[in-house]
Structure formats: C-alpha cells, structure tokens
Amino acid sequence: MFNHAHGVQCQTGKMNTVVSFLRKNPLFSATGVVALVGAAFALSGANEIAQWLLSIFALIVAAKESVGMVRSIIKGHWGVDVLAVTAIIATVLVGEYWASIIIVLMFTGGEALEDYAERRAKQELTALLDKSPQIAHREVYSSAGAERGALFATEDCPVGDLNVGDVVVIKPGELIPVDGTLLSPEATLDESSLTGESIPVERVTGEALISGAVNGAAAIRMEVTARAEDSQYQRIVQLVTEASESKAPFIRMADRYAIPFTIAAYVLAITAWVLSGNPTRFAEVLVVATPCPLIIAAPVAFIAGMSRAARHGIIVKNGGTLEKLARIKTVAFDKTGTLTHGQPVLSSVVTAAGVDENELIRIAAIAEQYSAHTLAHSIVEGARSRNITIAPCENVKETTASGLTANIDGKTVVVGKYSFIAEHDSNAVRAEIAAGELAVYVAIDGKFAGALLLRDELRSDAPDTLQWLSALGIKHTLMLTGDGKVTAQHVADALGVTNVQAECLPLDKVRAVEAVTNRPVMMVGDGVNDAPVLAAADVGVAMGARGSTAASESADVVIMKDDLHRVARSIEIGQQTIRIATQSIWIGISLSLVLMVLATFGFIPAVVGAGFQEIIDVVTILNALRALGTSRLLARLHLSQPSLQPQKSLL
Structure with missing residues (x-):
C-alpha cells in the first residue's frame, strides 16, 4: 500500500512538472495541439482542412518569429531564427505543410528547453538574504x-x-549584525x-x-x-547580487553557424532557380535546408549532458555553463572545507616523561566533552576513534579564550592554550608543530603532561582531483583562503597548486578571480564567504553537501555530494558535451549541404527532400544523445579509487 501510494505521488509530481512546463511554453504547447488536430483531420480524410490548418498556423508562427528576427538583424545579430522562418515559409509555399509543422515543433521545443534551463539559473538568493541579520x-x-x-x-x-x-x-x-x-x-x-x-x-x-x-x-x-x-556581511549580499546580474547572456551555440549556413542555402537555392528557370527548384533546395539540426542538436546535447551530470550529483544550471566548462583554463579553490575537511582532527600526541599517550587523550577528552569549542569536539572525536572510553567528570570550569579545568579521577586537570597551562606549571614545554597544525596542552595536578596536535587534514580526493584536472588540460590552479600564508602554502605544496593567495576576505577573493588572465576561470568553494567569488567567476562551483544554500544559489554548478572528484568530472562532461553538440551540428550541416547540392540539380523533389531532412534530424538527435554516455578517460588514467571508476554508458 505504501509503495503504491508513493508511486502515485511520483506520477502526480511528474504530471505536475509536465503541465507546468507546457503552461510556461504556450507556443510549444499550441504547436503540439495543432499537430494533433491536423493529424485527426488527415486520418478522417479531410486532408485539405489539415493542410490549411497546419499551413496557417505555421505562417502565424513564422510571422511572430519574424518580428524578433528583424529586431535582431537591426541590432546586427543573426541567429537560427532566420533559417527557421525561411524554412517554414518555403515548406508552406511548396505544400509541405507537415514539414512546416515539424520545423515549428522543433523550433519552439528548442526554445522551450533553453528557457527552462535559464529559469533554473535565475533563482533568487533567498537563503543568503534570510540569514542576513x-x-x-x-x-x-x-x-x-x-x-x-x-x-x-x-x-x-x-x-x-x-x-x-x-x-x-x-x-x-547570534550573528554579529x-x-x-x-x-x-x-x-x-x-x-x-x-x-x-x-x-x-x-x-x-x-x-x-x-x-x-x-x-x-x-x-x-x-x-x-x-x-x-x-558592513561586511551586507556587502557580501550586494556583491552576489551585482555579480549575478552583470553576467552577460550566453549566445546560443547554434547561432555561430547560422550566417554561413544561411548564405550557403540561399546561394544554392538562387543558383537552382537560375539554372532551371523554375521557382519551384528554389523551394526544393530550401526544404532540405531546414535548420532542425541547428535548432535541436545543441539543446538535446546540452540537456543530455546536464542529465548525465545530475546522475553524478552535479547540477549544471544552464547550457551556457556547459560550454564554459568545456573551455576552462584556470581552476581556483577555497581551502577550508574544499581542499581540506574543514574540521580539525587529532593527528598526533606529545607526552611528558611517564605519561601514557592514550591516558593523555582520555583525560583531555573527558574534560573537553563539556565544551562547545570546535577543538574540544575534535579531541572528543579523536578519543572515540581510538575506542577510548569517555567517562563523566566533576567541577568543570571553562575560562573563555583560554581553556578549562576539571576534576577527573581525583586529579585536577587543565586543558587549553600554552599560556593557560604555563600559569599552572612554569616548566610547560611548547610542542613543535608543523605548518597547518595547532596544539592543545594538558596539565595534571599542576604538572605539564603533554600536548595534543590537531590539523585540518587534506581531503583524500584532493590529490586525484588535481591530477584529473591536469589530464583534462587544466594547467593553472589557484588557492584562495582566509588562512595564514604558512598553512596555505603547506597545503598548496602538498597538492601541487600553482598559485596561492592567503589571508583573503571575500572582497580579496573577488579581486583575485577578476585578475586571472587565463580564462575562463572556475571557482570552487563552499560557505557564505564564497558566495561573492562564485558569482564573480566565469563558472562558480559550490560544494553543496557541505556548503551553504547561499553559495549554491550564486554558483553555476552545485556539487550535491561531498566529493571533490566531481569538480573535474563536471569539466570532463562539459568538454564531451560540447564536442558531441558540435559534431551533431556538423553532421546535420554536412548532410544538408549534400542534399541541397542534389536538389539544386533536380535530383530531389520537395516531398522526398522533406523525408530526407527528417532522417537527418533523427541522425543528428541520436548523435546528440550520446552526451548521456560516460567517457573512458578515467580508465586511461588508471585511477584506483572506487568513486573514480568508469560507469557503464546508458547507450
């Protein structure tokens, strides 16, 4: 019963999504309805009514699109709209009304897919604004x-x-207001x-x-x-808003091929008319010059690529972002929580003479279990990971910004900063710490007992991610962090990051990204502090599993799982998607050119040409759907991590 109810809810949700999509794209919806009505008339024998219905509707759509087309041409921008309008009118004039309605359906469908992706990219930064004091x-x-x-x-x-x-x-x-x-x-x-x-x-x-x-x-x-x-926080909100609004709209990929393809189509059509002396030959050439491969190939490939990315826990907000991902030259990282875990862990223990290491950890953890301090939590978790029992204790007193004291097993235990411990034992010894480490000191009954060393460890997936990026052709990497220079450089050296900027506030990170010359630049981060720089980068990537919703809202790509590998995978998916989209467009253009040449010399009548054109559309779309597949780059890299192993393609 439960499964049935759950299934009904899922089906209802899908139906609501479809209905919402159709409502937001009325022209696409209307085209589908008219096509169905026309098919009903044709099946009942009323072919003339079907022809008039489909032809008039196609011309109405062509007239509507012509308004926007003329405005774009006046502004100096030629797009696939020119081809679409020309092809619709040509097919109507030669009586290929089914071809005309198919062109309209594919054209409006491509626009609907693009609009849907763009709407997803324009969500308001409600999370950041709601959190603002x-x-x-x-x-x-x-x-x-x-x-x-x-x-x-x-x-x-x-x-x-x-x-x-x-x-x-x-x-x-509370937040500082x-x-x-x-x-x-x-x-x-x-x-x-x-x-x-x-x-x-x-x-x-x-x-x-x-x-x-x-x-x-x-x-x-x-x-x-x-x-x-x-103030700082409010300026962050303003920066995110301004950076998001300043991003220029991305030109549709297919538009780049529109001018040469349109010119070639018109030259061949006019040549056919001149050579034959028959205006029908002009229309026959334009029938096989329908721009469906241009209109639908890129959107299909992009949606397929976005679906593939989502399958890996990567949300790419629009097709334009996929194209930018394919051209990334520099990747910038936040450090804490992105390249490192963001939570200090107990890495080693230094003990005074006669003190057992596990006993020191046990004593410190028992005292620190009552503190809300981040380091206290790390010490307690360090004890638990070693299966050390943490018992209750009495008379815990915490001194803000210094440490705490407690009675444990009849002994007075002091845990905290070196200066706090030195007040109880002047012979306390400072521990030697490496870059990126810090120490918590312990004294028992007034005598120095040792120190617990903690560090924010590198993520295990960080080195492989940097290697993967290099294999994808990314030669410039940058780390931006609010940490000190010594700690930041230590992490960068361990990973092979080529450039480091430490002690950065949000404004400093934005300026650093703006100063990058090897563009496009990707910024990877999490947290509110990364929201401005994610919005300012060419491609902002938010580690959504750990990061704030505000950072996710300002980013172009959101990693839903806490896996840094997916940063490199997103670039790989972008590169493959654009390669497949470009390939699909060229397949469509090449086959159309062959058909146009044949039609020029009268080898392809209009009806046959329309049929051939639909075959081209099918071939183009099937090739574009290859973007759903998974590459074999990881197999070639021979990376051993389970999360990096290639997965079976859907096709």
Whole structure:
C-alpha cells in the first residue's frame, strides 16, 4: 500500500512538472495541439482542412518569429531564427505543410528547453538574504533601571536603524549584525562563513568584529563602527547580487553557424532557380535546408549532458555553463572545507616523561566533552576513534579564550592554550608543530603532561582531483583562503597548486578571480564567504553537501555530494558535451549541404527532400544523445579509487 501510494505521488509530481512546463511554453504547447488536430483531420480524410490548418498556423508562427528576427538583424545579430522562418515559409509555399509543422515543433521545443534551463539559473538568493541579520539588541538609557543601579536596558531594533557609536548586545549563537569594536573583555567567534577558517578566533577588548561572524557561548557588547549597508556581511549580499546580474547572456551555440549556413542555402537555392528557370527548384533546395539540426542538436546535447551530470550529483544550471566548462583554463579553490575537511582532527600526541599517550587523550577528552569549542569536539572525536572510553567528570570550569579545568579521577586537570597551562606549571614545554597544525596542552595536578596536535587534514580526493584536472588540460590552479600564508602554502605544496593567495576576505577573493588572465576561470568553494567569488567567476562551483544554500544559489554548478572528484568530472562532461553538440551540428550541416547540392540539380523533389531532412534530424538527435554516455578517460588514467571508476554508458 505504501509503495503504491508513493508511486502515485511520483506520477502526480511528474504530471505536475509536465503541465507546468507546457503552461510556461504556450507556443510549444499550441504547436503540439495543432499537430494533433491536423493529424485527426488527415486520418478522417479531410486532408485539405489539415493542410490549411497546419499551413496557417505555421505562417502565424513564422510571422511572430519574424518580428524578433528583424529586431535582431537591426541590432546586427543573426541567429537560427532566420533559417527557421525561411524554412517554414518555403515548406508552406511548396505544400509541405507537415514539414512546416515539424520545423515549428522543433523550433519552439528548442526554445522551450533553453528557457527552462535559464529559469533554473535565475533563482533568487533567498537563503543568503534570510540569514542576513535583521534585528539587533541596542542598549538604551533606562530611567527605571537607574533606580536599581542599571543605567541601560536593551531594545530590539532593525539592523538598518543602527548608527555608528551605538552599543549592541550580541547573545550566544547570534550573528554579529554590523561591523563593530568589542567592548567586552573577550569573545570567541566563528568567522568560518566569512574567512573560511574552521578554527574559532578569540577577540579581546578593542579588537574589530566583522558582521556575519557567529558569537560563542557568552553574551558580548560591541560598539557599532559601520552602518548596515557598509558592513561586511551586507556587502557580501550586494556583491552576489551585482555579480549575478552583470553576467552577460550566453549566445546560443547554434547561432555561430547560422550566417554561413544561411548564405550557403540561399546561394544554392538562387543558383537552382537560375539554372532551371523554375521557382519551384528554389523551394526544393530550401526544404532540405531546414535548420532542425541547428535548432535541436545543441539543446538535446546540452540537456543530455546536464542529465548525465545530475546522475553524478552535479547540477549544471544552464547550457551556457556547459560550454564554459568545456573551455576552462584556470581552476581556483577555497581551502577550508574544499581542499581540506574543514574540521580539525587529532593527528598526533606529545607526552611528558611517564605519561601514557592514550591516558593523555582520555583525560583531555573527558574534560573537553563539556565544551562547545570546535577543538574540544575534535579531541572528543579523536578519543572515540581510538575506542577510548569517555567517562563523566566533576567541577568543570571553562575560562573563555583560554581553556578549562576539571576534576577527573581525583586529579585536577587543565586543558587549553600554552599560556593557560604555563600559569599552572612554569616548566610547560611548547610542542613543535608543523605548518597547518595547532596544539592543545594538558596539565595534571599542576604538572605539564603533554600536548595534543590537531590539523585540518587534506581531503583524500584532493590529490586525484588535481591530477584529473591536469589530464583534462587544466594547467593553472589557484588557492584562495582566509588562512595564514604558512598553512596555505603547506597545503598548496602538498597538492601541487600553482598559485596561492592567503589571508583573503571575500572582497580579496573577488579581486583575485577578476585578475586571472587565463580564462575562463572556475571557482570552487563552499560557505557564505564564497558566495561573492562564485558569482564573480566565469563558472562558480559550490560544494553543496557541505556548503551553504547561499553559495549554491550564486554558483553555476552545485556539487550535491561531498566529493571533490566531481569538480573535474563536471569539466570532463562539459568538454564531451560540447564536442558531441558540435559534431551533431556538423553532421546535420554536412548532410544538408549534400542534399541541397542534389536538389539544386533536380535530383530531389520537395516531398522526398522533406523525408530526407527528417532522417537527418533523427541522425543528428541520436548523435546528440550520446552526451548521456560516460567517457573512458578515467580508465586511461588508471585511477584506483572506487568513486573514480568508469560507469557503464546508458547507450
């Protein structure tokens, strides 16, 4: 019963999708209806009515398209519209009304497919705007509170009403509403959505706070230094919007072949008329010059390529993006969460004399299990991965931005920064850490016990992805990150990234992408901080499994699964799709030219020519559908990872 209901729901959903598609493309829908009605008349013996119905409808569509065609020609742009209108009129004049309605159906169908893909690419950035801080807790003088010794109270106000100099209270877990200066003694902030840095940062009185950062476990006070429209987070929203709107519309691939093909068709048709002295020969040539291969080949290949990409968890938002993917010359990556996991892991342990390694991990994990700090979570997970039992403890006291103390098995345990441990044992020793590592120190009963070393590990799929990109002809790679230079360079050297720019804020990343000379450039990232640069790049790729919806909305490609391999796969699919689309167009053009030459010398009557043209259409479409298949590049690379193994083609 459940399966039946589920099946009904799926069928209903598909039906609704089809109905919605037909409603949004009325001309395509009307063409289908007229074709069916015409077929009904023809089957009932009313061929003359069918001819008049189909011919008049075809001429109406031709007249409608002629308006847009003339406007485009006046602007200096020639497209497949010229061929379509010419072919429709020619087929009607020679009485090939079925050929004319097929041309109309394919032309309107191609437009409908393109419109559908474009609508998917123009979704509003609702997620980013919804997350943007709307309400702030502003301090105001309270006469009632003054009697009790509390001069100030808080009132909720729109963020846009905040002025420079206002004092704002930010509660635990809330976003910093505008840029400001910290008034509280200290604060722990998560700036990962802005800088990409996965480790929380500590701020003290007088230091700057960036809007969009997430406050830690304690309420803080800050003084406003910039109004909402001038603050970091709001500027990110504005950047995404502007970058998205500034992207030039992509010219349809088939339009590039329209002018030479149209000229060739007219030259041959006029030549046929002149040589034969019969205007019918002119129409016969134009019948086999119908632009269906041009109109439908590229959209079919692009939709097939987009379907293939979706099968691999890659959402490509439009056909224009596929063509750009095929020409990518530079790939830029965010570091944290893209090339690395974005979550520090326990990598090694340094112990003092007489201290067992697992015991040190156990003691630290027991204490840190009560902390909400990111590093605390990493230590606890590190203990669990080693099957270390984490028991409860007592008297846990956390000192913000320093560490915590706890009573464990009758001992006083201190876990935290080196300076915090040194307060309890002046003989504490700093651990030697490599680039990209950080240390959490431990003291037991006032004596230094050792340090736990954590690092944000490289993703296991990152090296293979860089190798795959190189095999696809991508020779320029760039890493943009908010991390420090030493850590960033360490990651780049490990992967063979050719260029690195560290300590980047969102604006810096946008400028870095704009400065790239080897274009088109692809940007791969996740998080709100990557939304502007994803929108500004020629092709923005959001790692959707980990990234924010805002980043996904501003990107051209969304990787739905947390697999970096799919970045390279998207480029491969783009290259193959464009190769197949171009090949399909040339097959159609070549066969049409052969038929036009034969028709020029009277070897192909109009009726036969229309039949041949439909065969060309079928051949062209079948070839375009090869874009659904899977390439064998991975087999040639001999990559051993299961996720990289070639899959069986659908064809």
